[in-house]
Amino acid sequence: MRTSFPFVDVSAQTGPVSLSDDLETLRAAFARFQPLSVRLWSAAADELPSEPEPDMFVVGASLGQVLQQPNSPNHERLRLVPVSTLGGSAEYCAAYKAVHAHSPWLVGHVEPVGEVTMAECVRMRTFFRVLVDGKRAGFIAARPSTFRCWRGWEMVDEVLLPDYQGRGLAKAMQHRLASKLAGKRHPCLYGTIWANNTPSLRTACGLGRQIVERSGFVRFA
Helix, strand or coil, X not given: CCCCCCEEEECCCCCCCCCCCHHHXXXXXXXXXXXXXXXXXXXXXXXXXXXXXXXXEEEEEEHHHHHCCCCCCCHHHEEEEECCCHHHHHHHHHHHHHHHHHCHHHCCCCCCCCHHHHHHHHHHCCEEEEEECCEEEEEEEEEEEEECCEEEEEEEEEEECHHHCCCCHHHHHHHHHHHHHCCCCCCEXXXXXXXXXXXXXXXXXXXXXXXXXXXXXXXXX
């Protein structure tokens, strides 16, 4: 949690937000927390009341749409192996350490999931070690969940070691995951992506997922 950046989250509203009236009301109501901004949510096609600072995209599609996408050239090089115990957590955290060292701009925005979430995915056998040509290359995980009004398989995490990034492997990794989930309940696949994480957004949209909702920050004057 970023305690250095307090903000008020407007999760839903019955009408358009007035920047002149509603923001002042919110700032007064939460004055003791000294919020710096208001985060507003909208459907992808809706207009926000101003030009907000982009925050997050919800990107989703049916599993059927994802599986209809053609296999990538790297599809056969890649395997997903379920992580059977939390003993893989050290390797998982080490993967993130390597990614953050390689791409420091991700620190604070793209982080490993907590142990409780990891344990849930391990229990469901939906937390996978990614192998490329038989070598350990990263991790990917999903779980049945809800986020705001979205329900289905949540893309909990995906991380590729720096040596395997930029090689077109991420699409194959997500496609493999979708095939692992297809025989189970929950026909939808969705996830949240930080708005500045262009590579992850490009991968998701390249597999048939679409931006269905977005959030942005409007700073108090």
